[in-house]
Amino acid sequence: xxxxxxxxxxxxxxxxxxxxxxxxxxxxxxxxxxxxxxxxxxxxxxxxxxxxxxxxxxxxxxxxxxxxxxxxxxxxxxxxxxxxxxxxxxxxxxxxxxxxxxxxxxxxxxxxxxxxxxxxxxxxxxxxxxxxxxxxxxxxxxxxxxxxxxxxxxxxxxxxxxxxxxxxxxxxxxxxxxxxxxxxxxxxxxxxxxxxxxxxxxxxxxxxxxxxxxxxxxxxxxxxxxxxxxxxxxxxxxxxxxxxxxxxxxxxxxxxxxxxxxxxxxxxxxxxxxxxxxxxxxxxxxxxxxxxxxxxxxxxxxxxxxxxxxxxxxxxxxxxxxxxxxxxxxxxxxxxxxxxxxxxxxxxxxxxxxxxxxxxxxxxxxxxxxxxxxxxxxxxxxxxxxxxxxxxxxxxxxxxxxxxxxxxxxxxxxxxxxxxxxxxxxxxxxxxxxxxxxxxxxxxxxxxxxxxxx
Numbered sequence: 351x352x353x354x355x356x357x358x359x360x361x362x363x364x365x366x367x368x369x370x371x372x373x374x375x376x377x378x379x380x381x382x383x384x385x386x387x388x389x390x391x392x393x394x395x396x397x398x399x400x401x402x403x404x405x406x407x408x409x410x411x412x413x414x415x416x417x418x419x420x421x422x423x424x425x426x427x428x429x430x431x432x433x434x435x436x437x438x439x440x441x442x443x444x445x446x447x448x449x450x451x452x453x454x455x456x457x458x459x460x461x462x463x464x465x466x467x468x469x470x471x472x473x474x475x476x477x478x479x480x481x482x483x484x485x486x487x488x489x490x491x492x493x494x495x496x497x498x499x500x501x502x503x504x505x506x507x508x509x510x511x512x513x514x515x516x517x518x519x520x521x522x523x524x525x526x527x528x529x530x531x532x533x534x535x536x537x538x539x540x541x542x543x544x545x546x547x548x549x550x551x552x553x554x555x556x557x558x559x560x561x562x563x564x565x566x567x568x569x570x571x572x573x574x575x576x577x578x579x580x581x582x583x584x585x586x587x588x589x590x591x592x593x594x595x596x597x598x599x600x601x602x603x604x605x606x607x608x609x610x611x612x613x614x615x616x617x618x619x620x621x622x623x624x625x626x627x628x629x630x631x632x633x634x635x636x637x638x639x640x641x642x643x644x645x646x647x648x649x650x651x652x653x654x655x656x657x658x659x660x661x662x663x664x665x666x667x668x669x670x671x672x673x674x675x676x677x678x679x680x681x682x683x684x685x686x687x688x689x690x691x692x693x694x695x696x697x698x699x700x701x702x703x704x705x706x707x708x709x710x711x712x713x714x715x716x717x718x719x720x721x722x723x724x725x726x727x728x729x730x731x732x733x734x735x736x737x738x739x740x741x742x743x744x745x746x747x748x749x750x751x752x753x754x755x756x757x758x759x760x761x762x763x764x765x766x767x768x769x770x771x772x773x774x775x776x777x778x779x780x781x782x783x784x785x786x787x788x789x790x791x792x793x794x795x796x797x798x799x800x801x802x803x804x
Contacts, residue, residue: 351649353726356793357382358445361756362404363394363778363786366432367739368750370784373397374404376428376439377788378446379756379776381732389776393447395439396783403432403739406521406790408471408479410438410500413801415475423796425451427498429468429481431738434459436468436481436496438503445794452503460487462505465494467539470521473500475804480509482533484519489540493519493533493561511568516561521584524565526804527591528611531563534582534598545744548635551579556602558582560609562617574619576600576607584644588651588672591803595672597645597654604640606656608672622675623667625658628687629697638686638693643720643737646798648728653678653766659718659737660686660745662705664759666768678766681759684708684735685718686745710757711775717742717749723791724761724798731759731768736787753778753785 359379365372378393397404410425411418424442434456441448459465465483473479479498486492493516495509508515518535525531535557536542541550550556556579562572576582580603587596594611598619606623625640640658647654647669654667654675662685667675682705687693689704708715717735724731736742736754743750758774761767779785792800 351727353795355727356725356795357385358794359723359732360426360441360448360792360794361734361788362407362428362790363781363788364404364736364739365783365786366401366403367743368784368786371400372783373400374402375783376404376426376448378448389774391776391781394782395448395450397437398450398453399433399435401432402430402435404428404437404789405431405468406470407792408800409473409796410479412473412796414473414804416803423794426792427471427479427481429471431467431469431484434466434468434487436498441794454498454503454505458505459496463494463496463508465492465496465508468496469519472522472524472800472802475526477501478506482519482522484536485539489538489543491518491535491538493517493535495522509568510563510570514568514570516559516570518557518559520557520582523585523587523596524802525587525591525594526565528594529565530617531565532585532596532609532617533561533563534585535559535561536581536583543740545740556581560585560598560619572617574609574617576619577603579603580605582607583642586645586647586799588647589649589803590651593651597647597669597672599642599645599656601641601643602639604642604658606642606645606654606675610672620673622673623656625661626699628661628695630687630693630695632693633686641718644722646722646724648724649726649798650728653728653763655722655724655731657719657722657733658685659720662687662708662718664719664722664731664733664768666761666766668766679762679768681768681770682708683719683733683757683770684715710755710770710772713755713775713777715755716752717746717754721790723793726798728763729761731761732791733757733759734788734791736789742787749787751785753781754787755779756788756791
């Protein structure tokens with residue numbers, strides 16, 4: 351937390367599904383207030399192929415390798431949700447202008463691992479990189495993990511024991527001091543690839559479990575049921591490696607669950623935050639869910655931040671007592687319920703009126719807050735507003751047409767509280783290849799969502 355302030359942010363920019371026959375690319379954004387290029391994209395690295403749908407990248411080395419002087423954080427590993435390709439990006443040669451180091455073709459993943467629809471990348475202390483998969487090459491659900499050598503980036507195979515893949519997959523986090531890894535599950539790819547269909551609810555298509563793995567033996571030990579169609583998404587342990595606690599957001603349930611280890615050594619979970627649905631007209635369902643799509647925990651493990659992609663708000667909770675989070679800050683940054691839109695809120699347990707449209711520096715922002723990244727000192731929360739191409743097109747067609755933004759929220763780290771920094775705006779609607787959608791954010795020196803302390 352006492353490290354240097356972030357000066358650069360790497361952001362994958364998505365052109366997949368926009369109608370532009372151009373590849374997704376990695377943007378380098380200058381976020382140094384003293385720089386003449388502040389809030390500008392200073393470099394773009396296009397990928398070699400189109401329709402990749404770049405997703406959640408991770409490092410070749412992070413805090414899990416702390417103390418090993420042979421390791422350098424100089425490669426970003428980009429799994430692709432659309433193509434199942436993996437890109438290895440060199441950030442070490444010139445951190446302001448990254449270059450492409452290696453491409454791992456999907457056929458190699460299919461052949462060696464039998465996995466596809468790649469999602470999250472984390473480095474391991476063993477000198478490997480692990481990437482979660484959501485399905486098999488035919489679009490069926492399969493929650494397995496691809497292993498790469500972190501030096502050669504050769505595909506080694508799968509992490510889990512043969513025939514022990516989880517029924518569904520999405521995100522994961524590990525904690526060696528408790529000999530555990532926990533993964534989440536989204537759903538069956540061949541269904542959600544075309545967007546969200548309410549008719550799929552209640553049919554076992556969407557996920558409901560936290561999957562508990564033995565970190566040493568790679569065996570699936572336990573599955574915790576969070577409720578039908580809850581869709582456990584982003585999962586995080588507390589940063590303190592001794593803490594046997596963590597949080598997971600459930601997208602379709604619009605909730606946060608706290609998971610922890612019990613005295614008998616097993617794991618359990620409790621719902622600690624529930625975002626009420628809003629009764630509406632003019633939307634696909636008579637009740638609008640919040641859709642909790644991302645969370646981040648401050649490095650001191652005091653605050654949790656969550657985004658509601660459809661309601662359009664970012665919330666700050668004090669989690670000093672993880673069994674009883676306390677709401678201390680909230681801002682609205684777009685979403686589906688602003689005044690003057692097609693949706694009318696008929697009944698709302700939280701708000702007295704619909705929020706105003708979100709406009710910053712004269713720019714109307716479409717879409718809802720989604721990906722979150724926090725500064726190391728906890729004072730600045732960065733937000734982008736794109737989820738996944740078919741769902742973006744379904745919920746926010748204006749977002750695809752106009753492009754997304756990155757904004758900065760100033761955080762009160764003493765009492766709690768959030769306030770949009772009106773002087774900060776990165777507008778990806780004016781990119782040279784056409785309006786782009788910005789997704790996950792990474793700092794060259796590591797950050798709150800990619801580093802695991804062991």
